[in-house]
Amino acid sequence: MRRNRSRWLFPTVILAGAILVFILRSTTNDYVLAIACFAGINIILAVSLNLTNGFTGLFSLGHPAFMAVGGYISAIMTFPVARKTMLLPALPSWLATQQWSFLPAMVLGGLGATLAAFLVGFPVLRLKGHYLAVATLGFIIILQVLITNMESFTRGPLGLNGLPMLTNLWWVYMCVVITVYVCWKVKHSSLGRSMLAIRENEMAAECLGIPLARTRIMAFALGAFFAGIGGGLWAHLVTVITPTSFSVVMAFNLVVMVVVGGSGSITGAAFAAIMLTLMAEVLRPLEESLEAYGISEIIIAAGLLLILIFRSQGVFGGQEPGFLVRSGYGPSDEGKNPLSFGKVKGGTA
Amino acid sequence: MGSYLAEQLLNGLILGSMYALIAIGFSMIYGIIRLINFAHGDIVMIGAFVTLGLVMNGKISFMVIVVLVLLAGALMGILIERVAFRPMRGAPQVTGFITSLAISILLQNLGILLLTAQPRNFFIPDYLQVFLHIGPVSLRTIDLAIIVTAIVFMTLLVFLVKYTRLGMAMRATAENLNVARLMGININRIIMLTFAIGSGLAGVAGMMWGGKYGQIDPLLGFVPGLKAFVAAVIGGVGSITGAMMGGYLLGFAEVLFVGLLPPIYSSYRDAFVFTTLILILLVLPTGFFGKKTEGEA
Amino acid sequence: MLEVRDSHVYIRQTYVLKGISLEVRHGEIVALIGANGAGKTTTLSTISGLTRASRGSIQFRPDKDMPQRDITKVPAEEIVNMGISQCPEGRQVFSDLSVWENLLIGAYLRKDKKAVQSDLKWVCGLFPILRERSRQSAGSLSGGEQMMLAIGRALMSSPRLLLLDEPSLGLAPQLVELIFEMLEQINAKGTTILLVEQNARMALELAQRAYVMETGNITLSGTGKELAENEEVRRAYLGAN
Numbered sequence: 001m002r003r004n005r006s007r008w009l010f011p012t013v014i015l016a017g018a019i020l021v022f023i024l025r026s027t028t029n030d031y032v033l034a035i036a037c038f039a040g041i042n043i044i045l046a047v048s049l050n051l052t053n054g055f056t057g058l059f060s061l062g063h064p065a066f067m068a069v070g071g072y073i074s075a076i077m078t079f080p081v082a083r084k085t086m087l088l089p090a091l092p093s094w095l096a097t098q099q100w101s102f103l104p105a106m107v108l109g110g111l112g113a114t115l116a117a118f119l120v121g122f123p124v125l126r127l128k129g130h131y132l133a134v135a136t137l138g139f140i141i142i143l144q145v146l147i148t149n150m151e152s153f154t155r156g157p158l159g160l161n162g163l164p165m166l167t168n169l170w171w172v173y174m175c176v177v178i179t180v181y182v183c184w185k186v187k188h189s190s191l192g193r194s195m196l197a198i199r200e201n202e203m204a205a206e207c208l209g210i211p212l213a214r215t216r217i218m219a220f221a222l223g224a225f226f227a228g229i230g231g232g233l234w235a236h237l238v239t240v241i242t243p244t245s246f247s248v249v250m251a252f253n254l255v256v257m258v259v260v261g262g263s264g265s266i267t268g269a270a271f272a273a274i275m276l277t278l279m280a281e282v283l284r285p286l287e288e289s290l291e292a293y294g295i296s297e298i299i300i301a302a303g304l305l306l307i308l309i310f311r312s313q314g315v316f317g318g319q320e321p322g323f324l325v326r327s328g329y330g331p332s333d334e335g336k337n338p339l340s341f342g343k344v345k346g347g348t349a
Numbered sequence: 350m351g352s353y354l355a356e357q358l359l360n361g362l363i364l365g366s367m368y369a370l371i372a373i374g375f376s377m378i379y380g381i382i383r384l385i386n387f388a389h390g391d392i393v394m395i396g397a398f399v400t401l402g403l404v405m406n407g408k409i410s411f412m413v414i415v416v417l418v419l420l421a422g423a424l425m426g427i428l429i430e431r432v433a434f435r436p437m438r439g440a441p442q443v444t445g446f447i448t449s450l451a452i453s454i455l456l457q458n459l460g461i462l463l464l465t466a467q468p469r470n471f472f473i474p475d476y477l478q479v480f481l482h483i484g485p486v487s488l489r490t491i492d493l494a495i496i497v498t499a500i501v502f503m504t505l506l507v508f509l510v511k512y513t514r515l516g517m518a519m520r521a522t523a524e525n526l527n528v529a530r531l532m533g534i535n536i537n538r539i540i541m542l543t544f545a546i547g548s549g550l551a552g553v554a555g556m557m558w559g560g561k562y563g564q565i566d567p568l569l570g571f572v573p574g575l576k577a578f579v580a581a582v583i584g585g586v587g588s589i590t591g592a593m594m595g596g597y598l599l600g601f602a603e604v605l606f607v608g609l610l611p612p613i614y615s616s617y618r619d620a621f622v623f624t625t626l627i628l629i630l631l632v633l634p635t636g637f638f639g640k641k642t643e644g645e646a
Numbered sequence: 647m648l649e650v651r652d653s654h655v656y657i658r659q660t661y662v663l664k665g666i667s668l669e670v671r672h673g674e675i676v677a678l679i680g681a682n683g684a685g686k687t688t689t690l691s692t693i694s695g696l697t698r699a700s701r702g703s704i705q706f707r708p709d710k711d712m713p714q715r716d717i718t719k720v721p722a723e724e725i726v727n728m729g730i731s732q733c734p735e736g737r738q739v740f741s742d743l744s745v746w747e748n749l750l751i752g753a754y755l756r757k758d759k760k761a762v763q764s765d766l767k768w769v770c771g772l773f774p775i776l777r778e779r780s781r782q783s784a785g786s787l788s789g790g791e792q793m794m795l796a797i798g799r800a801l802m803s804s805p806r807l808l809l810l811d812e813p814s815l816g817l818a819p820q821l822v823e824l825i826f827e828m829l830e831q832i833n834a835k836g837t838t839i840l841l842v843e844q845n846a847r848m849a850l851e852l853a854q855r856a857y858v859m860e861t862g863n864i865t866l867s868g869t870g871k872e873l874a875e876n877e878e879v880r881r882a883y884l885g886a887n
Binding site: 059123124126127129130131133134135137138139141142145146148149248249252255256259292293294295297298300301302304305308309 | 436441444458627
Binding site: 523 | 694722726738741750752
């Protein structure tokens with residue numbers, strides 16, 4: 001009855017997006033392209049964070065840490081050998097002689113992030129609710145300290161600059177498509193349903209035979225992988241990477257995207273990512289001209305507060321928009337999903 | 350060697366005093382509405398800047414400054430509670446956390462907006478810079494002031510909580526909000542008072558922070574805030590005595606970590622603190638003095 | 647004294663009280679019996695002001711010569727002030743506070759120190775064990791002792807109307823007998839009682855009048871004796887053969 005899949009929807013969207021990318025690249029200037037790249041990267045980050053936080057209800061603030069892992073690994077791999085000897089003289093020789101192309105470097109970055117997620121996730125994912133949040137926050141700091149101190153690999157607090165600007169809109173677009181596709185598939189698979197079940201009621205999920213620990217780690221690691229990719233893309237767009245590039249403020253902004261979009265909604269997260277990127281871009285020249293630094297974050301934070309107070313389900317409320325549901329792509333029995341990253345208080349009547 | 354150790358212990362005492370004051374506020378707020386108040390650290394920052402403003406004024410005595418900073422912190426805490434946290438009551442745990450994170454970012458950026466991100470030098474009046482020599486250690490009057498002020502406030506607080514009717518109401522409300530209402534206790538007022546006291550202490554800690562480190566900037570609250578949270582967790586969130594113990598424990602641990610290990614490891618200090626946090630959360634989530642069962646929503 | 651008129655209460659999305667009406671007259675003991683989940687606790691929490699009815703009203707007249715007040719929208723803290731006190735389900739004593747402090751906090755709103763002291767004496771007369779354990783933390787008491795403490799605490803506000811939510815829950819029969827005897831004494835001294843119970847037999851023995859509640863509706867009402875002899879009640883709640 002519901003699985004009346006319009007098989008042409010996805011390919012059509014992808015094609016439309018590709019045409020858009022083509023048009024942008026041929027008609028607009030570098031500045032606009034850069035913004036489009038940032039928007040795309042933010043989409044990747046928000047949608048993947050949605051997987052961990054929105055679907056599974058694990059409140060993780062750790063995305064920036066995984067971005068850092070992915071970013072640094074891919075940066076080190078793509079760094080031209082000549083620059084490596086100059087800036088990172090203490091690098092072990094098997095590494096110093098390598099120079100990879102963009103795709104393998106990014107994938108390695110993503111895998112590195114995934115590995116980190118497994119390592120961190122095993123102990124940390126046992127925590128719940130806001131304790132998990134603080135633990136992941138602590139992880140960002142621990143990682144920052146580690147990166148700062150592993151000077152032979154990372155050049156410490158100075159960071160790496162002069163990274164090859166390998167990111168362009170096509171790369172970003174490709175990654176966006178892959179990320180959205182994977183997350184969409186997961187959402188509508190049994191894994192996704194397991195995640196949702198865990199979010200709604202852990203004990204019931206366990207009784208249904210859903211392996212809690214395994215599902216949680218999968219959600220965490222999957223999100224981390226895309227965060228790592230995002231980090232790689234980001235590093236090669238900005239061409240500079242330092243230990244403080246990926247900070248708590250970024251974690252906050254990502255959370256805002258997920259919340260504003262409505263946790264659990266892929267379209268929502270993507271939409272919010274675009275909105276936030278645009279808004280930041282609009283506000284930046286304003287900040288500079290008025291010398292009123294900090295205003296953009298103030299507006300973002302205030303906006304989040306207002307949404308939390310007045311419309312806590314976010315703009316899309318955890319569902320995908322109607323037209324997607326009707327074409328057979330969304331589970332139409334999703335029901336009400338109030339903003340609940342963790343357990344909802346008062347499970348008993 | 351003995352005097353070096355004594356110096357380190359003294360530094361631990363000073364740092365611990367500041368952490369303890371901040372941690373108490375965290376614990377009190379958590380104890381009463383189960384909220385991790387991220388913005389708490391930023392109240393420390395506000396306290397520091399308020400102090401700077403008052404001190405630059407020149408004519409105000411130390412005692413009066415302490416009281417004014419206490420009030421400033423308290424007012425800030427009440428404002429935040431009223432505007433942001435009260436509408437959120439009943440929301441899931443994590444929503445409250447995001448809210449407090451948002452407020453923290455808001456405060457930090459307001460600070461940057463109004464005061465610029467440039468660190469400013471803290472101005473310490475001369476009578477607080479006098480060197481005293483007590484036994485094997487030498488310290489400045491301000492260091493002594495920090496320790497004494499902290500002890501005085503903590504003693505007052507314990508007295509309030511344990512031996513007054515109001516303190517009894519606070520303890521009752523922290524344990525069971527609804528039944529406290531059934532006793533006729535006005536929980537809104539009690540919550541407000543809790544925020545006021547906790548934030549006031551944080552403000553005073555800010556004053557101490559500026560005095561101790563000499564430089565302040567709008568982002569200074571973040572790391573001490575988090576560390577004080579670690580201290581509160583070590584002691585057991587919700588327990589005032591726990592927060593005090595945790596604060597001093599953390600202060601000593603941090604100072605000794607840097608002081609006793611070879612200098613290469615000093616910059617690992619923050620990582621050490623947060624690894625401890627994660628370990629404690631995993632192994633002993635109720636902390637050393639905690640009484641409630643945490644880890645449940 | 648207390649009149650609940652057509653109260654409808656929703657808890658989150660669930661429709662819990664579907665238009666209930668009941669009445670408690672001065673000096674009475676009224677029982678509200680029913681199975682688990684019938685809505686009895688919700689009834690008490692609505693009267694106490696912890697929950698708010700979306701429709702209907704609650705009228706309260708503390709004394710015969712006082713005016714009637716609409717307490718439907720009055721907040722919980724105020725309701726205590728007006729003379730309604732609740733001993734909540736599961737006792738819920740403040741385990742971090744001492745026995746003594748629990749009693750004192752029951753008298754939180756009272757200013758008349760001498761009267762509070764004499765009430766303390768009276769409560770300890772009813773339940774001597776409380777004086778014995780006065781310095782201990784309430785959490786260290788046994789179930790029965792906690793029940794006595796909870797009742798004592800509720801009495802310390804000198805209520806005109808005492809609400810009790812399942813006092814017999816989890817207690818041994820002799821203890822329940824003892825407590826119900828005390829309730830009789832308390833009532834004799836002038837406190838009106840509204841008693842919610844799953845233990846229908848004892849409740850109907852004690853109460854002058856009673857109501858039966860089922861899934862949010864009041865299905866039967868009458869005197870204690872009438873209901874105890876009622877066929878349906880006997881079958882459903884009294885385990886008659």
